Amino acid sequence: MKVVPSRSSEWVRPVASQKPASAIIEIDRVSQVFQTSTRKDHLALSDISLTIEEGAFVSILGPSGCGKSTLLYIVGGFVSPTSGAAKIKGQAITGPGPDRGPVFQEFALFPWKTVLGNVMYGPRQQGVRATEAEAQSRGLIEMVGLKGYENFYPKELSGGMKQRVALARTLAYHPEVLLMDEPFGALDAHTRTRLQNDLLNIWERDRKTVLFVTHSVDEAVFLSDKVVMMSKSPGRIRQVIDIDLPRPRRRNELLLDPRYQKYVVDIERMFDESDETGSPS
Amino acid sequence: MMSAAALTRRAAPALACIGLLATWQVASLALKNDSFPTAIEAIRAIPDILGDKESLINILASLRRMAIGFGIAVLVSIPLGLLMGRSRAVAAFFNPLLMVIYPVPKAALMPIIMLWLGVGDITKTLVIFLGVSLPVIYHSFEGAKAVEEKMLWSGAAMGLSAAQRLVRIVLPAALPEILTGCRTGLVLALITMITSEMIARQSGAGNILFNALDMGQYDTVFAMIIIVGAMGICLDAIFERIRARLVRWSEPQFDMPLSFS
Ligand SMILES: Nc1ncnc2c1ncn2[C@@H]1O[C@H](COP(=O)(O)OP(=O)(O)O)[C@@H](O)[C@H]1O
Ligand SMILES: [Mg+2]
Numbered sequence: 001m002k003v004v005p006s007r008s009s010e011w012v013r014p015v016a017s018q019k020p021a022s023a024i025i026e027i028d029r030v031s032q033v034f035q036t037s038t039r040k041d042h043l044a045l046s047d048i049s050l051t052i053e054e055g056a057f058v059s060i061l062g063p064s065g066c067g068k069s070t071l072l073y074i075v076g077g078f079v080s081p082t083s084g085a086a087k088i089k090g091q092a093i094t095g096p097g098p099d100r101g102p103v104f105q106e107f108a109l110f111p112w113k114t115v116l117g118n119v120m121y122g123p124r125q126q127g128v129r130a131t132e133a134e135a136q137s138r139g140l141i142e143m144v145g146l147k148g149y150e151n152f153y154p155k156e157l158s159g160g161m162k163q164r165v166a167l168a169r170t171l172a173y174h175p176e177v178l179l180m181d182e183p184f185g186a187l188d189a190h191t192r193t194r195l196q197n198d199l200l201n202i203w204e205r206d207r208k209t210v211l212f213v214t215h216s217v218d219e220a221v222f223l224s225d226k227v228v229m230m231s232k233s234p235g236r237i238r239q240v241i242d243i244d245l246p247r248p249r250r251r252n253e254l255l256l257d258p259r260y261q262k263y264v265v266d267i268e269r270m271f272d273e274s275d276e277t278g279s280p281s
Numbered sequence: 282m283m284s285a286a287a288l289t290r291r292a293a294p295a296l297a298c299i300g301l302l303a304t305w306q307v308a309s310l311a312l313k314n315d316s317f318p319t320a321i322e323a324i325r326a327i328p329d330i331l332g333d334k335e336s337l338i339n340i341l342a343s344l345r346r347m348a349i350g351f352g353i354a355v356l357v358s359i360p361l362g363l364l365m366g367r368s369r370a371v372a373a374f375f376n377p378l379l380m381v382i383y384p385v386p387k388a389a390l391m392p393i394i395m396l397w398l399g400v401g402d403i404t405k406t407l408v409i410f411l412g413v414s415l416p417v418i419y420h421s422f423e424g425a426k427a428v429e430e431k432m433l434w435s436g437a438a439m440g441l442s443a444a445q446r447l448v449r450i451v452l453p454a455a456l457p458e459i460l461t462g463c464r465t466g467l468v469l470a471l472i473t474m475i476t477s478e479m480i481a482r483q484s485g486a487g488n489i490l491f492n493a494l495d496m497g498q499y500d501t502v503f504a505m506i507i508i509v510g511a512m513g514i515c516l517d518a519i520f521e522r523i524r525a526r527l528v529r530w531s532e533p534q535f536d537m538p539l540s541f542s
Contacts (some may be wrong), residue, residue: 076434076438077435077437078437095437096437096438097438097440098438098440100438101438102431102434102435102438104431104435106429106431106435108429108431108432108434108435109432110432110435110450110453110454110456111454111530111531112453112456112528112531113530121439122439125439125440125441126439126440153530154530155530155531169435170435170438173437173439182363190403211457
């Protein structure tokens with residue numbers, strides 16, 4: 001059965017207000033239906049339309065099960081939507097490609113490769129010469145703070161270190177868009193904060209487009225230019241909020257900034273006001 | 282200097298062998314049965330067998346069949362198992378087939394195979410091949426099925442094609458499981474090697490063993506059992522070394538917390 005999106009839901013505020021020239025990813029009326037084990041259709045995403053500007057850090061925020069991962073997988077080309085279409089630079093997305101680099105909550109490192117082997121994998125696949133790929137990879141490993149761990153196997157690393165490797169591995173093949181699915185979700189609070197800071201530092205250097213899935217309001221506000229709030233059953237976009245905070249952002253300054261605090265409080269209230277089962281976090 | 286614990290660990294296999302032989306010796310002396318020689322009598326017969334050119338040729342022929350059967354089985358079974366683990370269609374086709382073959386003792390097929398292919402090397406090698414294939418297919422299948430999807434997605438995003446993902450991600454990721462299957466396969470190769478020679482007598486280690494049994498040379502029978510057992514232990518030890526080297530990245534670190542060591 002195909003679900004044809006009827007009309008845009010009243011919450012949706014399309015983000016087509018910016019110059020369309022700088023749009024890198026366009027999600028156009030995407031719906032996703034899954035067959036559940038009881039053979040019923042489950043509408044995981046309903047009529048999602050979203051445009052992401054080149055160089056923007058965009059977070060997708062919503063309760064667990066609202067379809068955040070599914071949306072990211074569709075952009076990644078790992079899942080094809082039941083209806084609607086996603087485009088990158090005007091081209092329809094038909095499958096995965098090195099222009100979109102995923103970073104998963106589960107790290108998904110290659111356990112039989114060392115840290116260096118993992119990071120070099122992408123460039124080598126792209127045909128970069130071994131010596132060159134190695135030099136670049138060593139640089140990236142240093143950038144994510146793992147100098148000295150080049151010859152360690154993933155099983156010898158902590159969760160936070162594994163995610164650093166995963167980030168370096170993805171950055172190594174220079175994707176135009178980073179797709180991050182709750183990358184810090186499996187980490188303890190302290191490690192999580194440090195990785196948020198480091199990610200922000202790295203991002204502020206080269207301003208890659210980032211699509212970042214999270215269920216943490218603080219994380220979304222701290223990192224993003226734009227927060228896409230989703231709601232559950234079916235997964236829809238509730239609201240898109242521009243986070244107008246100065247960069248570079250410093251955590252210790254931001255936490256004291258009333259504007260930051262207001263964003264967090266407002267977004268949390270919006271979730272509480274909704275009559276849905278899921279609350280953010 | 283070796284610690285006491287390390288010394289015990291080194292000596293443990295030897296101690297186990299000595300214990301087994303001592304038990305045998307005592308049991309044999311106690312039972313006083315002609316068809317149950319003592320361990321010492323059996324060990325004394327070993328040099329006679331290994332010193333005899335005819336016997337050596339027989340044993341080497343056995344090992345050759347075993348190596349060929351095992352090698353071909355591994356080369357065919359790993360790709361098949363991996364494909365089954367990653368493709369529902371391939372699994373749906375082969376699973377029922379394998380389920381039919383699995384419980385049949387492969388040696389039971391020998392009389393039929395002998396009718397088709399005679400009693401020579403081909404028949405025996407084929408039986409070894411069949412014996413080894415199933416555990417290797419099964420473990421490759423399970424290993425491939427368990428490969429984390431996100432790992433494959435990561436590879437796809439780097440530009441690996443489906444075939445490249447199978448060879449360069451599924452194969453290494455499933456390797457620990459595949460090698461577990463190969464280890465079982467190696468033992469089964471030895472078993473089917475001997476049974477095939479029991480059924481199609483003509484040459485081989487099994488042939489020496491069962492001829493001696495027919496002639497009532499029980500010390501030779503038990504000497505052959507020791508030789509075959511030793512071959513099994515050596516092959517397994519060699520395999521285990523190779524395996525440990527190949528999958529060092531996945532080995533859990535053990536030998537620390539056991540309270541009784
Ligand atoms: N492959 C699948 N088959 C069936 N249902 C799925 C599948 N993937 C996701 N779902 C369902 O779709 C909904 C959204 O899932 P997901 O995108 O993982 O949400 P989130 O990432 O926001 O937690 C959930 O109800 C989930 O159970
Ligand atoms: Mg998710």
